[in-house]
Amino acid sequence: MGYAKRTNNRGFDELRKIEAKTGVIKNADGSAYFKIGNTAAYAAVYGPRNLYPKFLQNPSTGILRCSYNMMPFSGTGERVRPGQSRRSREISLVTEKALLPVVDLKEFPNAVVDVFIELIETDAGSRCAGICAASMALADAGISMKDLVVAISVGKVDDKIAVDLDYDEEAYEGGPVSDIPIAIIPSTGEFSLLQMDGEISKEDLIKALSLCKKVVPKLYEIQKKALSEKYTKSD
């Protein structure tokens, strides 16, 4: 028995269909759109700019401020209460921590770079889509970065290790499920986000993490293409 076949006949190491664009929000200093399966995120970056209230200012470096938000209509249909929730504050925080190792804001003391992530459609993996969009938007905004950040979820559905879980898989009831969102810095292979929901054995966790490293180059290429497309288009 076990979990034999994924929805849409996806392979266990296969990603959902991805769409990525940059420069989608003209007023922002940088912006990006990242859609993976039925999860779609917009990210807009403003700054470096003045930071107030003043007590938040850091004289030795600029700070990064992320905000993750799901649109009220984005989920499965039951209305999400707009505004901050405990969940969105946590995700804002981990997004910030996932992006911080690559961005260099030493040149901007006392200033802030604001990253706004809005999820217009969600079907699991929303924080990963948000981080992918945010890292592209930061690059589009001309922020100094060591690398882009690639984020994806892996997990174990019943007895199979799979990459990029959708909501049906996260909610699978035939056996134990684990959902592990990760973020990786491709040039060094370091993890900047590692969370888990559910249960998994130590051996399977290691297997899952090495599986997700296989798809990282694919995601990085998509991000790279979306960023350079804007400038290499022949007219």
Next chain:
Amino acid sequence: MGKLIIQDKAVVVPGETLAEGMDYLPGAGTYRLGDKILAEKLGLINIDGRALKLIPLSGRYAPKRNDVIICKVIDVTFGGWRFETNSAYSAMLSVKDATSDYIARGADLTSYFDIGDYVVAKITNVTSQKLVDLTTKGVGLKRLRGGRMIKVNSQKVPRIIGKQGSMVTMIKKATNCNIVVGQNGLIWLSGEPKDEVTAVSAIRMIEANSHIKGLTDKIKDYLGFTGEVGEPEHKEYEHKENEHKEYGHKEYESSQNDDNN
């Protein structure tokens, strides 16, 4: 032996490997990781001998010493004015750097610059904490009256100015407008309203096509400018300009004919 992975003038993204081995040197906008050189920003690569330099394509203005910028008065203090500079930091102009006139202590400074005024000023100093000092003593540094103000991406400003001012001079001559381009991406234009609109659309065209070869000719055709373009072309930016000259010219003519028909 070092190996170059990208080509000259390629568009690169952060984290992209530019070269391997120790034969190349990381310049501005790049960094070394192990024996590789990686890009640190989104931009164009300029290979200068052994040095790899990255020209950013986007990003807000960062105040730099000796830049001439256009800024707006946001506050009038005891000894001077505070300006908004279209960057993360505001700038200060003290009375003694503003004018050689004698100003009595406690005089009303708003008769020189009032809140909301736009001023062309030069940056005299930027500290490590990004405190910016300005001066308005110098040629062309003044308060701007009338006209209109537009904002462009500050990374495109060198392209709008052109080599030794060739591009902006051409727009000025062709549209009979007075134009001041601030390094911070603010541009002031003053002329007949119709001409101002033409000049603004030409500037927007440069901003959108700044990475394209043969841009000066495209703009020249757009403006219907027949005089000499003041200075030689942007040789450091585009080596093969002549190849594309004809093409750009024809393309524009044909689209113009379509409009007429």
